[in-house]
Amino acid sequence: MESMPVAPCTDTRIARLIDANLDRAREGLRVIEDWCRFGLDRQDLVVPLKDWRQQLGQLHADCYRQARSTATDTAAGLSHPAQQNRTDSTQILKANASRVQEALRVIEEFARTGDTELAQTAALVRYALYDHEVRILEACGQTQRQQRLERARLCLITDPGGKEASAEMLNRVELALQAGVSLVQYRRKHGADALRLQEARQLAGLCQAHQALLVINDRIDLALLVNADGVHLGQGDVPYSEARQLMGPEKLIGRSTHRLEQLLVAQEEGADYLGVGAVYATATKADRKPAGLDWVRQAQDSARVPWFAIGGINSSNVAEVLAAGASRVAVVSAIMGANNPAAASLQLLELLS
Numbered sequence: 001m002e003s004m005p006v007a008p009c010t011d012t013r014i015a016r017l018i019d020a021n022l023d024r025a026r027e028g029l030r031v032i033e034d035w036c037r038f039g040l041d042r043q044d045l046v047v048p049l050k051d052w053r054q055q056l057g058q059l060h061a062d063c064y065r066q067a068r069s070t071a072t073d074t075a076a077g078l079s080h081p082a083q084q085n086r087t088d089s090t091q092i093l094k095a096n097a098s099r100v101q102e103a104l105r106v107i108e109e110f111a112r113t114g115d116t117e118l119a120q121t122a123a124l125v126r127y128a129l130y131d132h133e134v135r136i137l138e139a140c141g142q143t144q145r146q147q148r149l150e151r152a153r154l155c156l157i158t159d160p161g162g163k164e165a166s167a168e169m170l171n172r173v174e175l176a177l178q179a180g181v182s183l184v185q186y187r188r189k190h191g192a193d194a195l196r197l198q199e200a201r202q203l204a205g206l207c208q209a210h211q212a213l214l215v216i217n218d219r220i221d222l223a224l225l226v227n228a229d230g231v232h233l234g235q236g237d238v239p240y241s242e243a244r245q246l247m248g249p250e251k252l253i254g255r256s257t258h259r260l261e262q263l264l265v266a267q268e269e270g271a272d273y274l275g276v277g278a279v280y281a282t283a284t285k286a287d288r289k290p291a292g293l294d295w296v297r298q299a300q301d302s303a304r305v306p307w308f309a310i311g312g313i314n315s316s317n318v319a320e321v322l323a324a325g326a327s328r329v330a331v332v333s334a335i336m337g338a339n340n341p342a343a344a345s346l347q348l349l350e351l352l353s
Contacts, residue, residue: 015067142250179345187217278311300325
């Protein structure tokens with residue numbers, strides 16, 4: 001004969017179980033909420049978390065609390081080695097989101113026989129948190145990209161010719177990454193789209209392995225296909241607003257600027273970083289008249305976002321670029337054309353530190 005359903009409050013074992021999982025769910029929500037508040041400064045992400053925590057708190061009945069007995073809990077204080085491996089905020093958020101979702105599932109299962117309001121609330125919050133977690137992690141990715149961009153001092157731009165072997169280009173980039181380069185811009189002016197996509201994917205893998213940022217020059221489609229960290233746009237490319245609509249709020253958008261009014265417009269529109277050049281004459285932009293160090297000085301006075309001086313910069317002239325006010329530079333041939341890309345990267349990084 002099947003047993004009749006037992007109301008949670010009349011079975012001490014179930015009451016203790018629900019009490020413990022309500023505590024877990026509310027604690028996990030508070031961890032996530034506080035990071036959204038203090039770490040991300042995102043009120044829109046905080047509000048739902050606070051509301052869910054309050055809803056669960058109002059349904060945390062006295063009968064559940066009164067069944068609590070930590071002294072007789074055989075698993076009290078039990079930990080797992082995986083808990084020691086949470087080394088950054090993203091891992092902490094993922095772990096706590098999982099903790100909340102698991103606790104709510106337990107509540108949903110055991111409360112439905114006698115506390116339907118709690119069971120239904122647990123289910124609604126659990127499903128809502130699945131989507132909210134994605135939004136939070138996107139915001140974390142945006143913050144982390146911005147922080148890594150702030151720390152970057154050297155941007156390596158690939159500019160392979162039409163016949164340059166992909167393997168040679170990739171090898172040079174990998175050597176630069178191993179030396180400490182933390183931002184790569186993929187630029188290929190010649191070659192089939194299939195080749196561009198293949199190279200971009202390989203570069204994305206390399207940059208991910210070395211925890212470096214990857215932005216794609218001009219091509220928003222390639223940036224999206226390989227899940228790059230952003231896209232870099234020239235003055236003749238799509239407007240910022242359309243690019244942002246396609247890239248989403250969490251990815252980086254850079255803009256090349258060649259005079260002050262372009263710089264002011266780009267940062268007013270919301271560009272995450274700027275290219276400032278060409279400082280010196282360069283073979284990669286042979287048709288562009290160099291703007292010189294005065295342009296660097298103007299940028300230093302007016303830029304409010306990270307910016308990279310670019311154009312003919314190498315280890316021989318980088319000191320005067322820094323003296324003019326730059327703190328970041330972007331290079332092509334200084335590394336890609338060097339006999340020893342790793343040594344060239346190390347030398348530039350040392351001069352920029």
